[in-house]
Amino acid sequence: MGRGDGSGRVVSPDDADDTGAGILHVDMDAFYASVAVLDDPSLRGLPLIIGGRDGRSVVSSASYEARRYGVRAAMPVGQAIRLCPAARVVPPDFPRYQDVSRHVMTIFESFTPLVEPLSIDEAFLDVRGARRLWGSPGRIARLIRARVIDEVGITCSVGAAATKHVAKMASTLAKPDGLLIVSEAHTRRFLEPLPVRAMWGVGPKAAETLESRGIRTIADIRATPVSALERAVGAALAARLHDLAEGRDPRAVETTRVEKSVGHEETFEHDITDPAVLRSELLRLADRVAARLRRAGWEAGGVAIKVRFSDFTTLSRSQTLAEPTSVGQRLGEVAQRLFEAIERRDPVRLIGVRAERLGAAGGGLALWDDDAHWRRVEGALDDAHARFGSSMITRARHVGAGDGRGSARHPRDHGVE
Structure with a gap:
């Protein structure tokens, strides 16, 4: 099996049999690092670490040159630099990644309407109905790779197979900048x-x-x-x-995806030991999560928290709600109870709140709405945020708290998982 540094790469010859391999998994190669090189060609060929320049940050991504030194995503930047002292550290630019991703997805959709984005830099494509227009799956995969490099300027790897599972495994083996085709008849032998x-x-x-x-x-x-x-x-x-x-995977390419969870998490400038500060932060993050739910017309059937301590030990806790909600107060109270149930009281480096088990709002209203008051309050906040901006209005308990929240390095928003 290929490794994350690109060694062990396996690709198909030009005349590979692509019979029945109508599902493609297309994955951008070291996407964040590739975009950095696209914007600054002087970085090409250098070991790159995408992340904050301070020791508190973690690696968002790394170029293949840096990965060969053992640098991996989610590793502390300080540790990554020790592994690869010659690496250049480049701050992440998420709006730019979104722009490039939209361009890439548009290319995919020009070949087939059956595109299922998995994340910002990968997607499944069902090209079985595109043969008359574009040719066989192998030809379509080569056309896609050529257009991405010509029009966007970055490389991608493609796995072509009869099922989503095998296509994704094939694209991993083909990285970087490769194409691996697994015909339907050869699926078992490949696996x-x-x-x-x-x-x-x-x-x-x-x-x-x-x-x-x-x-x-x-x-x-x-x-x-x-x-x-x-x-x-x-x-x-x-x-x-x-x-x-056995090579059986009935999952189809889904062109519309329902968010499975919505969350926010924050890494602190300094480790936090005060439980009151952490409880307040959980409520603040829950408010942000709830606002996103309301904008999307969703309610959560469950709440989860994530706590990372100063030694990088990370714990998660979750709870199913008796009634779905998009009220931040309720999400925050559950998150606080989950946090209180964690016995460990070491300094906290990161904390996060996630809404899970999402469903359409209003689908399960009870006869008596215990959240009616908070629903009105938070509805009024939504209106105020729309008029004045979210940074202008917040809970009074969050004003002037002096707890270091404003100096968190790079809060990360998480949607589809």
Whole structure:
């Protein structure tokens, strides 16, 4: 299996059989770093770290040159610089990434209307209906790669296969700047030697559990009785792994995606030890989450928090709500209770609030609305924000708190996951 630094890259020859490989997974190569080079060509070929220049920041992305030194996303920038002292640190420019992403997605949509963005820099395309207009899947993949480099100026890698799962695995193997085609007839042969960690959706814990039982490759999964897989990872995941190992994946390319969660998190300039400050911050973040829910017409059926301590240990806690809501006060109160239930009281580096289990607003209103008061208050705040801007009006408890929130380095907004 290829690694994140581009070693172990596998690509298809020009005459590769693409029969039945009508699902493409297109992934931009080191997207943030590539955009930095696009805007400043003098950076080409240099090891790049995308992140804040202070020691408190984490790596958002890194060029392949930096990855070969062991630099990885989510690593502290200070640690990354120690691994690669010659690296150039470039601050992230998220509005610019959004602009480039829109250009790339427009190219995808010129080949097929069946485009499913997974994130800012990757998407699935169903090109099975585009053969008469553009040719075979392999030809379409090559045309897409050529247009992205010609029109946008960055490279992408493409996996072509009969299913989404195999297409995504193929694009990973092809990185950077490659195309790997897996015909439908060769799907099982392609999968057999790959490690279980390569499977899309198999996390580190599940992989460790499987490997501890001698299940190291996809061929091993196929050879293991489903009952044994169930004892290792549970019935639901066992059935899914068994199907994927056999090359079965019924998931279609979805052209409209419903947000699964909405969240905000913030990294502090200085570690915070005061519980009152942290509780206030949770409420502030919950207000921001709730405002986004209301703008989108959603309500949350669950709340989750994320807490990262000074030693980078990260904990998550979540709770299902009795009734869906888009009220920040309610989301914040649940987030505060989740935080209070965490026994550890070390200094906190990062804290976040996430709304989960989203559904359309008004879909489950109770006969008695316990949040009616706060709903009116927050509705009035929405109106005020629309007129005067969100930075002009906030809760009184957040004014002049002096807790370091305003000096957080780069708050990150998270939408689709």
